[in-house]
Amino acid sequence: MASLKVAVRVRPFNQRENELGAKLIVQMDGKKTRLLKPKVAGLLNGGANLPGTGSGLEPWNDFTFDHSYWSVDESDGHFTPQERVFEDLGTEIVDCAFQGYNACVFAYGQTGSGKTFTMMGTAEAQGLIPRICRSLFGRMKLGQEEGVGYKTQCSYLEIYNERVKDLLGPSSAGHGLRVREHRTLGPYVENLSQHPVSDYGEIQNCMVQGNNQRTTASTNMNDTSSRSHAIFTITFVQARYLDDMPSETVSKIHLVDLAGSERANATGATGQRLKEGAHINKSLVTLGSVISALAEQTNPTHNKRILYIPYRDSILTWLLKDSLGGNSKTIMIAAISPADVNYSET
Incomplete structure (x- = not known):
């Protein structure tokens, strides 16, 4: 697979959007996603024809991605269920990990756009994270039958207001863990607990325990908005003999559930919620800058000058450094709302 793949997924209308009488502004066809401008969506829903060229009103913007997933209406023949997302994206991540690559999957989008549903389900x-874990152990079982040895461990951390908490550590520990960088091994969290796991049941228990520790809060946009970024990391070692010599391959898979990007006036944020939003938005802007710089660097037309990649501008990008650049495969899923009331965020 390519070093970076991007997919977009549109969710169903939620209760708030239905109460506001929101109009559908998203259309999808194959890999293409079309975003109607709100005035045009109003005309279409009112039965009018689209304005012609030269009318002064450009009717839509078209975007092309590696995958465009329509998940608005289950009765629609083009509806994309969780299984399809995993078949397209999750299986590639598992394949790459077994080939020795680091891998990273994350969902990006505004508060309430369906990121956590896509990632956790x-x-x-079930979402991508549990399905990837189940597939991983299924593949390991087959490998063990062929004489390959595996050692697997996981960690789960939260980044809240640019501070790190161990979601699998004591609940009293708080958000005080420090991020450091090893000369050869790269960024790591000091004193982050690592938990050996031998089957899917054990890894699922770690996920449930960590999810119960996450920081959530109610905003105008989402009753259970994730107020933190969460990174679930699986590290596994494959041990085998090649030409009668022992060989080990180490791979990491980062499965990331990002907090939602947001506008303060839309979420009704004040006080602590407003501070949270500022930290969330800063780290997401940095993530965008890092991905843009990496994309420019890999562009065949790039003039080969050395670009500055701002990994250290946020804790999130610093920790994901080994899975955003270098020996890594990354998948970004843009989660969007179908409604005109969220046009600017979409």
Whole structure:
């Protein structure tokens, strides 16, 4: 797979959007996502024809991604369920990890756009993270039958207001862990607990324990808005003999659930919520800057000058440094709302 893939997924209308009488502004066809401008969406919903060229009103913007996932209406034949997202994206991440690459999957979007559903899912409709973990151990079982040895461990951390907390450590520990950088191993969190896991059940228990420790709060946009970034990391070592010599391959998979980008006037944020939003938005802007710089660096038309990659401008990008650049494969899922009331965020 390419070093970076981007997918976009549009969720169903939520209760708030239905109460506001919001109009549909998203259309998808294959890899293409079309975003209607709100005035045009109003005309279409009113039964009018689209304005012609030269009318002074450009009707839409078109974008092309590696994947465009329509998840608005389950009765629609083009509806994309959780299984399809995993088949397209999750299986590639597992394949790359077994080939020795570091891998990273994250969902990006405004508060309430469906990021956590895509990444974590529900008991009935599991998301990418649990499906990737289940697939990982399924592949390991097959490898063990062929004589390959595996050692697997996981960690789970939260970044809240640019401070790091161990979600699998004592709840009293707080957000006081320090980020450091090893000369050869790269960035790491000092004293972050690592938990050996031998099957999917054990890794699922770690996920449940960590999710219960996450920082959430109610905003105008989302009753259970994630107020922190969470990084679930699986490190596994493959041990085998090659030409009668022992060989080890170490891979890391970072599975990231980002806090939502937001506008303070839309979320009704004040006080602590406003401070949280400022830190969230700063780290997301930095993430965008890092990805843009990496994309420019890999562009064939790039003039080969050395670009500054601002990894250290936020804790999030610093910790993800080994999975955003170098020996890594990254998938970004842009989660969007279908509604005209969220046009500027989309």
